[in-house]
Amino acid sequence: MSLVDTETALAQTFASHGQSHVLRHLSSLTPSARVSFLTQLAEVDLALVARLAHGGEDAKLDFATLAPAPYVAIGNHAADARAHGEQLLRHGKIAAFTVAGGQGTRLGWRGPKGTYPATVVTGKPLFRVFAEQIAAAEKRFICAIPWYIMTSPLNDADTRAFFKDNNWFGRNPADTFLFPQGTLPSVTFDGKLMLETPGSLAVNPDGHGGAIRALHHSGALEDMHARGIAHMSYFQVDNPLVRIVDPIFLGLHAHSAGSSAEMSSKMVAKRDASEKVGVFCESAGKTVVVEYSDMPVELTNAVESDGRLRFNAGSIAIHAISVEFMTRLTHGSSTGDFALPFHRARKKVPYWCDAQGRTVEPTEPNATKFEAFVFDALALTAKSLVMETARIEEFAPIKNAAGDDSPASSHQIQSNRNAAWLERFGVKVPRRPNGDADASIEIAPETALEAADLANSALPREIKPGEEVVI
Ligand code: UTP
Numbered sequence: 073m074s075l076v077d078t079e080t081a082l083a084q085t086f087a088s089h090g091q092s093h094v095l096r097h098l099s100s101l102t103p104s105a106r107v108s109f110l111t112q113l114a115e116v117d118l119a120l121v122a123r124l125a126h127g128g129e130d131a132k133l134d135f136a137t138l139a140p141a142p143y144v145a146i147g148n149h150a151a152d153a154r155a156h157g158e159q160l161l162r163h164g165k166i167a168a169f170t171v172a173g174g175q176g177t178r179l180g181w182r183g184p185k186g187t188y189p190a191t192v193v194t195g196k197p198l199f200r201v202f203a204e205q206i207a208a209a210e211k212r213f214i215c216a217i218p219w220y221i222m223t224s225p226l227n228d229a230d231t232r233a234f235f236k237d238n239n240w241f242g243r244n245p246a247d248t249f250l251f252p253q254g255t256l257p258s259v260t261f262d263g264k265l266m267l268e269t270p271g272s273l274a275v276n277p278d279g280h281g282g283a284i285r286a287l288h289h290s291g292a293l294e295d296m297h298a299r300g301i302a303h304m305s306y307f308q309v310d311n312p313l314v315r316i317v318d319p320i321f322l323g324l325h326a327h328s329a330g331s332s333a334e335m336s337s338k339m340v341a342k343r344d345a346s347e348k349v350g351v352f353c354e355s356a357g358k359t360v361v362v363e364y365s366d367m368p369v370e371l372t373n374a375v376e377s378d379g380r381l382r383f384n385a386g387s388i389a390i391h392a393i394s395v396e397f398m399t400r401l402t403h404g405s406s407t408g409d410f411a412l413p414f415h416r417a418r419k420k421v422p423y424w425c426d427a428q429g430r431t432v433e434p435t436e437p438n439a440t441k442f443e444a445f446v447f448d449a450l451a452l453t454a455k456s457l458v459m460e461t462a463r464i465e466e467f468a469p470i471k472n473a474a475g476d477d478s479p480a481s482s483h484q485i486q487s488n489r490n491a492a493w494l495e496r497f498g499v500k501v502p503r504r505p506n507g508d509a510d511a512s513i514e515i516a517p518e519t520a521l522e523a524a525d526l527a528n529s530a531l532p533r534e535i536k537p538g539e540e541v542v543i
Pocket of ligand 1: 171172173174175176177178179185222253276277278279280282307308309310443471
């Protein structure tokens with residue numbers, strides 16, 4: 073089809089969906105800008121956008137029958153879980169999978185979030201923290217752990233450049249697989265597509281749930297099959313304390329009660345009722361995560377007879393996912409275009425303002441974004457398992473610029489965890505009245521992947537208040 077024909081066909085289609093306004097600057101674009109804009113427009117699923125704009129696809133939960141999800145409490149796992157997990161690692165059955173396609177708008181960092189300096193003394197970027205952890209596990213288990221990283225079209229080039237500039241953190245680039253997720257247009261509250269510039273639509277990545285489709289379309293899933301990978305260890309880019317390779321969790325996931333779970337999850341006890349995390353629940357016999365914003369307040373606040381929160385199992389977005397499960401989902405759809413339900417969120421989306429002749433950053437939410445959530449896949453599993461872990465051990469998220477879940481709070485949690493590890497070996501660590509470590513303490517993954525590894529390290533006898541220590 074010629075460019076003119078393409079333009080005419082698109083103009084008709086967009087007009088029939090009441091979206092012809094996005095074509096208003098077409099004639100002012102350079103020929104190449106015009107081609108790239110038309111290519112973008114041709115990829116928009118207008119019927120899907122219309123359907124989502126008039127109501128998301130959120131599952132309707134029956135809150136009357138919603139129950140807390142069962143979970144394996146700390147220390148209650150089968151004795152052989154660790155051995156099973158270690159065996160999987162030694163046999164090269166495990167891959168690391170980071171979702172790093174988010175926009176990180178709350179943090180406000182210019183660049184992919186994985187490039188953010190996250191550790192408490194040396195300021196290692198998140199991607200380096202993960203790379204070092206994976207390298208230490210590869211050394212320990214004498215195996216290769218391929219690392220899959222989902223980017224988005226908005227940050228893929230910058231992420232690749234960062235890896236290249238850092239010499240792939242010493243990894244073999246062939247074992248590091250970056251691939252972009254899909255995007256969806258953002259819409260105004262009355263369902264209209266938005267321009268970000270005269271020649272591009274405002275789009276957003278399609279959520280971490282877009283990972284399933286992206287794993288398939290990018291060839292990552294096929295690559296896992298070719299390498300004989302059985303399970304991926306899924307984690308978010310914003311948690312420097314994540315234990316990427318946790319033999320106990322992987323062993324439990326792959327071998328509990330004789331068969332493998334399809335998708336397993338780690339949970340921590342909620343800090344208090346108001347903590348803004350999703351909660352593992354059971355609905356119609358399946359484990360589900362209910363977002364804090366969707367949970368009725370009486371359930372959020374419900375307590376057991378011993379005073380503990382009834383819905384206590386907070387999600388920290390760490391999963392073990394079987395490759396077979398992902399393959400089953402994507403092969404179940406004829407095009408591989410499997411998609412989890414899209415949820416709607418009111419967000420601030422920059423848009424092109426004709427009157428001002430520039431892109432405007434709104435100060436209030438002005439648009440609806442559509443995103444899929446990976447935990448919605450839990451409801452599609454034949455078997456899934458939730459394992460409790462200690463918050464201090466592996467959850468120090470960096471989401472916001474300040475306050476809760478910020479670099480400052482993450483630093484404190486990192487120091488607290490490292491202090492606790494050192495204290496187990498008799499190191500004297502200064503504490504503030506609230507129990508926080510009064511020092512900045514960093515432990516490199518090659519020194520210790522878990523507390524017990526410090527047994528072989530040279531440790532100080534004492535840390536001074538305010539001291540910065542790297543071990
Ligand atoms: P968040 O929900 O914290 O979103 O993502 P975000 O986009 O990073 O940050 P805000 O909301 O704009 O401030 C949780 C994890 O899911 C990934 C993120 O990169 C992060 O690791 N994610 C999120 C994706 O990979 N793709 C998405 O479309 C959304």
